[in-house]
Amino acid sequence: MTASGVVLRQSRFLTFDGAVSVVTAHQRPDRFRQLEADLGEAKRIARGAGLSYAAASFGEDVVVQEMTAFDRLLAFDGQKRTLRVEAGATLERILQWALPRKLRLAAVPGYPRITIGGCIAADVHGKNPARDGTFCDAVEALRLFHPSRGYVEVTRENHPDAFDATCGGFGLTGVIVDATLKLVPAPAPNVRTVAREVDSFEGAARALEQAAGADFAYSWHDGTARGAAFGRGLVFTGAWTEEPIAQRHSGYEAMSASSRAAWPLGLWIDATARSANAFYRRRVLRHPSRVQSAFDADFPFARQTLYHRLYGRRGLAELQLLVPHEALGAFLAEVAAIVGRLGPPLVMLSLKRFSGRMRALSLSGDGMLVAMDLARGDATTRFAEAIDDLAVRTRAQPNVSKDSRLPAPVAARTLPHYTSFREGLARVDPLRLYQSELSRRLDL
Amino acid sequence: MSATYLIVGGSSGLGRALAERFAAGGYALVLVSSDARDTEALAADLRLRHRVEVAAVACDLARREVDLGAIDRALDKLPPLEGVMMPAGANRDDDRPGAPVEQFEALLAANFYAPCRVVDHYLERLRARPNALIAGFGSIAAVRGRTRNAAYSAAKRALASYFESVRHALRGTSVHVQFFVLGYLDTNLAFAQDTKLPRASPVKCAEHVFRRRHADAGVTYYPHYWRPVCAVLRLLPWFVFRKLSF
Numbered sequence: 001m002t003a004s005g006v007v008l009r010q011s012r013f014l015t016f017d018g019a020v021s022v023v024t025a026h027q028r029p030d031r032f033r034q035l036e037a038d039l040g041e042a043k044r045i046a047r048g049a050g051l052s053y054a055a056a057s058f059g060e061d062v063v064v065q066e067m068t069a070f071d072r073l074l075a076f077d078g079q080k081r082t083l084r085v086e087a088g089a090t091l092e093r094i095l096q097w098a099l100p101r102k103l104r105l106a107a108v109p110g111y112p113r114i115t116i117g118g119c120i121a122a123d124v125h126g127k128n129p130a131r132d133g134t135f136c137d138a139v140e141a142l143r144l145f146h147p148s149r150g151y152v153e154v155t156r157e158n159h160p161d162a163f164d165a166t167c168g169g170f171g172l173t174g175v176i177v178d179a180t181l182k183l184v185p186a187p188a189p190n191v192r193t194v195a196r197e198v199d200s201f202e203g204a205a206r207a208l209e210q211a212a213g214a215d216f217a218y219s220w221h222d223g224t225a226r227g228a229a230f231g232r233g234l235v236f237t238g239a240w241t242e243e244p245i246a247q248r249h250s251g252y253e254a255m256s257a258s259s260r261a262a263w264p265l266g267l268w269i270d271a272t273a274r275s276a277n278a279f280y281r282r283r284v285l286r287h288p289s290r291v292q293s294a295f296d297a298d299f300p301f302a303r304q305t306l307y308h309r310l311y312g313r314r315g316l317a318e319l320q321l322l323v324p325h326e327a328l329g330a331f332l333a334e335v336a337a338i339v340g341r342l343g344p345p346l347v348m349l350s351l352k353r354f355s356g357r358m359r360a361l362s363l364s365g366d367g368m369l370v371a372m373d374l375a376r377g378d379a380t381t382r383f384a385e386a387i388d389d390l391a392v393r394t395r396a397q398p399n400v401s402k403d404s405r406l407p408a409p410v411a412a413r414t415l416p417h418y419t420s421f422r423e424g425l426a427r428v429d430p431l432r433l434y435q436s437e438l439s440r441r442l443d444l
Numbered sequence: 445m446s447a448t449y450l451i452v453g454g455s456s457g458l459g460r461a462l463a464e465r466f467a468a469g470g471y472a473l474v475l476v477s478s479d480a481r482d483t484e485a486l487a488a489d490l491r492l493r494h495r496v497e498v499a500a501v502a503c504d505l506a507r508r509e510v511d512l513g514a515i516d517r518a519l520d521k522l523p524p525l526e527g528v529m530m531p532a533g534a535n536r537d538d539d540r541p542g543a544p545v546e547q548f549e550a551l552l553a554a555n556f557y558a559p560c561r562v563v564d565h566y567l568e569r570l571r572a573r574p575n576a577l578i579a580g581f582g583s584i585a586a587v588r589g590r591t592r593n594a595a596y597s598a599a600k601r602a603l604a605s606y607f608e609s610v611r612h613a614l615r616g617t618s619v620h621v622q623f624f625v626l627g628y629l630d631t632n633l634a635f636a637q638d639t640k641l642p643r644a645s646p647v648k649c650a651e652h653v654f655r656r657r658h659a660d661a662g663v664t665y666y667p668h669y670w671r672p673v674c675a676v677l678r679l680l681p682w683f684v685f686r687k688l689s690f
Contacts, residue, residue: 009636030456030632032481069456072489086485097493 006037013050013058014257018315019376019404020055020437024062030069035145035175039063043435046175048088048115050257052122053318054404055437056170062435065175067117073097074178081183082140087117087176091298094181099294104186106132108298113254117176122401123168123362127216127238127298129369130353134362136167138182146174147433165424168362170400172439173428188240191216191297195288197281201231201332201351205368208353211237216297217353222281223346223373224274230336233349234284243291252303260305266312268375273347316347317380319387320371320399322354322363327394331370334390344383345375359417361400361442371402381405400438408443418442447573448472448497448522450515452505452562453532455482457631458581461650462529463490463498469654472497472522474515476532478504497522505532505558506550512565525569527577527657530559535596535633548595555599560606567614576619577657580607584627584665587674588685604663611662623663624653627670641673 011026025042029035047057047066058064071088081103085094091105092112098104107126109119118124119135120142126132142154144166154162166173193216198204204219211217216238225232301308308316323331339346350371356363363369372387374380384403388410391398397414398406412418422444425432449466453459454475463475467490475483475498483500490498499518503510519525534554536547563578570576585593586600604623611621628634630643644667652666665671680688 007632007636028632028635030460031477031479033479034632072485073492074485074488076492 006039007034008063011064013047013055013064014261015053015055015404016051016257016260017053017317017376017404018257018261018311018313019317022055022058022060022437024058024060024064026064026066028066028069035065035070035177036147039147041431041433043433045434045436046087046117046121046171048118048121049090049111049113051111051114052118053402054400054406055441056121056401057118057436059435059437059440062437067115067175070177071115082180083183084141084178084180085116086178087115087120089116090114091116091119095294095298098183099186099189102186103183104294105135105181106138106184107135109135110299110301111255112252112295112299112302116179116181117171120167120176120179121169121171123356123358123360124401125352125354125356125363125369127218128214128353130212130217130355130366131214134168134356134358136358136362138184139167139179140182141180142166143177143179144174145177146429148431149174151177161424162428164359165421165428166360168358168360168364169421169425170361170436170438172425172434172436172444174434186240186294187215188242190241190243190245190291190293191238192241192243192289192291193236193238193297195234195236195284197233197285198235199229199232202329204231204233204235204351205328207235207237208351208368211235212353215239219351221349221351222277223348224270224277226340230339231332234281238297241291245291245293248293249296249303253305255301255305255308260308260311261313261315263309263312266314266375267310268316268345268347270345272310273345277348311375315376317374317376317384317405318371318402319374319384320369320402321387321391321396322356322365322367322399323370323394323396324365324367327396328368328370331390331394331396334394335370335372335387338383338386338390342379342383342386344379345377346383347373347375349373360421361411361415361418363397363399364416365397367396369399370396400442406442408441411442446523447526448474448519448524449527449529449577450474450476450519450525450562450566452476452503452528452530452559455479455486457531457633458626458629458646458649459529459531460486461646462531462653464647465650465654467494467496467498470494470496471526474499474501474518474522476501476503476515478502478506506534506554508549508553508557510553510558510561512562515562519569524573525566526573526575527579528562528566528570529577529579529581529653530562531581532558533581533583533596533600533633535593537592539593539595540591541594543595551595552599555596556602556606559603563606563610567610567619570619571614571617574618575658578607578610578614578619578621579653579657580604580621580623582623582625584625584670584674586625587677588680608663620658620660622653622656622659622661624649625663625665625670625674627665627667641669
């Protein structure tokens with residue numbers, strides 16, 4: 001405890017991809033007075049579940065303010081269908097309350113322990129962002145805390161600059177204390193998912209276009225395929241259904257960045273990835289149509305932690321880029337060429353149609369999201385650098401929250417709102433109290 | 445459930461976990477803490493998620509004279525009071541012999557006077573219930589006097605003695621008086637401490653209290669292994685104890 005009553009300890013923080021690790025001061029406020037405690041001029045950043053692939057919630061000599069105790073549901077307006085919740089509330093907590101009331105969030109990212117503050121800070125997306133938009137589309141209002149201004153209620157109307165800079169602003173405008181979220185009707189308790197085989201990215205893109213109105217629509221591609229086979233995969237579409245699920249699961253073991261990295265060795269090498277992908281493809285195609293609970297459809301990795309843990313301590317790299325539709329063919333052709341040339345340990349790829357309209361650092365505009373998962377290593381580093389160059393040439397936008405090594409010059413040249421966000425930050429937080437490894441790396 | 449539990453210190457740590465557990469059990473609650481913002485937020489959450497009646501009351505316990513009028517008014521609007529739990533407490537890193545008198549008084553007030561005052565005030569109401577609970581919370585820090593936590597430990601040891609007196613006074617009645625001696629819990633009190641033994645989950649501790657709410661248990665150590673550890677610490681001769689640093 002410091003003289004000002006702040007309870008701090010030194011903790012080690014790790015990105016989910018295992019690439020960045022820092023020991024720094026850690027505060028875990030569980031009362032408003034502790035949140036407001038005087039940290040002097042110390043740099044600080046809010047932290048939710050700590051599941052970001054990038055170091056958005058910690059940095060060297062930055063006080064990490066863990067917001068997990070601020071996880072309460074504050075108010076529900078049944079007429080407007082709005083729920084006011086504290087920033088540390090997890091998706092799981094909200095959906096556990098909302099689903100029995102036949103309500104849900106329009107955009108739900110892939111892990112249940114992600115907090116609302118994290119969802120807003122990274123402006124995450126769900127299973128069909130082209131139809132549902134991004135998470136911040138559902139944000140009606142925010143309450144921000146900044147030591148120099150206290151608590152400020154921020155909406156699109158009363159503080160448009162602060163609202164825009166906070167939605168997808170990675171916590172750099174202050175601490176998001178709570179948010180008012182618009183809920184949507186949950187049409188049914190379960191989801192029927194149908195998988196179909198595709199032999200190319202073009203085939204997947206066409207199938208996803210045809211499924212533009214589906215509740216869930218995304219593809220999976222075998223990262224170990226080469227030559228003409230590169231792009232073969234599966235397209236998944238899903239629809240809400242009242243049909244019962246075949247097997248009801250109980251709980252799950254929560255995964256953290258450190259538990260993901262518990263195994264000292266990474267086991268995703270070419271042989272294991274090739275075998276696992278072939279097995280996965282066969283298993284899905286054996287039962288291409290199945291009914292899952294909303295939980296399992298929303299959070300496919302909650303009960304399936306092996307995929308991420310197999311990357312081991314060295315970790316994984318996920319490159320996710322928003323590629324303009326008109327550039328998609330050329331982009332994927334070039335990816336295939338780079339893969340052939342550099343031979344990175346690529347495990348899988350995924351496509352998803354996207355539409356976003358936030359104006360901070362998150363993905364913005366229309367296009368196809370292309371995600372690539374690789375085992376971390378030298379070949380992956382060279383591959384990522386080649387993809388950086390490709391992104392600049394094709395005007396593709398890298399997802400800042402997925403890429404823990406994205407360099408500032410690439411961000412500046414590819415993110416459409418980089419410059420305006422940087423200038424806006426200087427107005428919203430002139431002392432730049434809120435910083436992270438991410439903000440420093442991106443020269444914000 | 446047509447009964448109310450009063451939780452003094454019910455906004456964070458163990459108090460919050462108790463509030464969560466008893467709300468999940470269907471009880472109405474009155475939550476008391478020094479900052480209304482904390483208790484009102486928790487009360488709103490419990491009302492929404494568990495559909496129980498919850499009142500939030502702000503009350504500064506770090507004073508000798510505690511005004512219990514606001515708590516009384518909140519209780520009057522709820523089902524009959526069935527239990528009083530007092531996980532409230534305060535400690536400081538600079539709590540050592542020779543500290544300023546205001547600091548000493550505040551620590552005694554929060555850790556001893558206020559809990560005793562609350563117990564006394566609600567004794568008669570609780571006697572009228574068929575299965576009532578008074579739960580106090582002590583600390584393993586009070587097992588022997590140390591340089592650190594001087595006033596805190598003294599207050600907690602005094603509280604343990606007072607609870608023993610209350611239990612004795614209420615023998616043969618339907619009021620169960622329980623005193624929980626707590627080891628390290630994973631709350632902000634221990635957050636920055638280099639604890640020698642693992643920190644227990646406040647959620648599990650709250651579950652333990654909930655399950656035993658109708659038991660005539662007297663003194664309980666939580667986690668249980670602290671009972672033999674404390675017994676050994678009590679038996680240590682001074683020439684050994686004075687060399688210990690913990």
